[in-house]
Amino acid sequence: MRIPRIVAVVAIALLIPALALSGCSSGDKKTLRVGLITPLTGDVKTFGESTKNGVLLAMEQAGVTLDKGGKIGNVPVKLFIQDDRNDATEGVNVATKLISETKVQAIIGSVTSKVTIAVSNVTNPAKVVQITSTATNPKVTVEDGKRKPYTFRACFIDPFQGTVGAKFALDTLKARTAAMLYDQSNDYTVGLAQYFKEAFEKGGGKVVFEASYGTNDTDFSAVLTKIAGFKPDILYLPDYYQKVSLIGSQARAKGIKSVFMGGDGWDSSELDFKAMDGGYFTNHYSPDDPRAEVKSFVAAYKAKYGAVPDALATLAYDATNMLITAVKQTQSNDPEKIREYLANGTFSAVSGTIKNDANGNPIKSAAILQIKDGKQQFVASVNP
């Protein structure tokens, strides 16, 4: 069958503007486009999934869904999700794509510090608001002494987390010696190790051995043999769950009896609970916290996903609600107005009240959890 030429011409004539406008169609001037960047595959994929769940739950409660969009107050909102595989380069790629092609005004993400720092160097020049839920490294909001004004976060920062961990080791576990292993190429683990060491030595403890490793290392026999010789009270492992699981099981196989400690990177259902049994880690929240906000959030999350939310999901929920509150209050999709509100507002959140200091770092409390009998157990809550 031949298509009459005039029909073809008309069809093409109609298609061209449709294609050109698919990026930002004319009725979209007031629409707030929100991008979510999160690692849905790769070495920390459970972080990415929890984060996505938290974001979608918060958006749904505000009346916005992923496939249909929705409205916050009078502002229409659309949501776009991108996977960064926990890779900084990939993070920059998808952020650039979201900003230049999808034309987002706000980005939630990413999850880990190394990716978020890279992404923040794309969002700030483009004047796009960025809220990370869990990137705890100081460089996320301040680099080379300069505040990156469009970047915010819902979590506390590594100096606080490392300090809390060290204090807990000294005061509660009565530890006097510690060894540390950290990933030299990851800002998150380097930062935690550094702040843990500072606080631990200031409090009278001694770091007897420390070593760094490469991200792709799998054989830790050499350093673990050395650590076994020192018999430290604490082995501080401030990396993500998959790497600490690998180190932990090798350490026990080398006969190391030290108590393992770490940071919020341990918070995953895929942690090797058997190898890490007895270990403690600092975290943003515990589902066992008796506050009403926690209870209602845990119930809503369980109803939607059938699982107890981890800290990643909780902080993603909090970060999304910071954005939703800012949009509600400003009734605008203007990144400038949203930025201003985020910088000055106070947000009541599941993980504690969030009020940003001048560097965009929330001041809030930390929880200490223990890995015991195949689960996480709430031990204590520590205030700044």
Place this chain on the structure above:
Amino acid sequence: MTEAVNQILNGLQLGLVYALIALGYTMVYGIIRLINFAHGDVFMVGAFVAFFSTSSWHLPFVVAVPLSMVICAVLGVVIERLAYRPLRYAARIAALISAIGVSLLLEYGSSLKWVFGPNYRVVPRPFNVTQWSFRGVQVSNIQVIVLLTVIVLLAALQYMVTRTRMGKAMRAVSFDHDAARLMGINVDAIISYTFALGSALAAAGGVLYSVAYPQINPFMGIMPGLKAFTAAVLGGIGSIPGAMLGALIMGEVDVLSAAYLSSRLRDVFSFSILILVLLTKPSGLLGKSGPEKV
């Protein structure tokens, strides 16, 4: 002093696993002059097959190991048949590029959700870890199992290569394809056989590696593959005892540089060896030097 002995034992454990991979590189190179870059990924597949057969199909470990060796042997033969045989008489670079393609195919193919999936998986230990201590020298049952398995496999390989008709045919083919063919040897079958042997050894290496360092992912084969390749070059590529010697040296260099210099520099030292060998003695420690056949 005892710490040094412990570190040497750590290096031995790693070196033995490298040896299983390096043998596959060296055998394949010996027989068709191809550096099979997909070999490290066969190692990965071996680890995954053993993981799924123990954790999903609940097979006992002693069954999982031979099963994964058989599956990888078949995989090796299929790779050779599809990706290398059509290029056997093309320029050598074509087969090399094909090998890189197969490597990427295996890595990203197995990252797909319906294959192995892109995630890191914790490998449950098939047995409890126990440690024996003799005057401060620590030996674990993992190390003993790695050592025994490798010795058994190497003895079997040695027997197959030197005492069987297939082994004789393999050596003949590696010497001269055309002369071997004139003597009535089915060269294609022997090449397939070599790939099967090499891949089965890599699979065993993958399983042992995942027992010793209990975590697997689709990209886990890259680094051990490169190290084993370096070991094969160091020992003299094409030489079976050379590959073993090279692998043991690589394992020790890897662990001792991590222990006494810096764990950041371990790869620097390991790969500096590759460059040094290529510059000073390209035929390797035990390789045959001599004019290249043109």
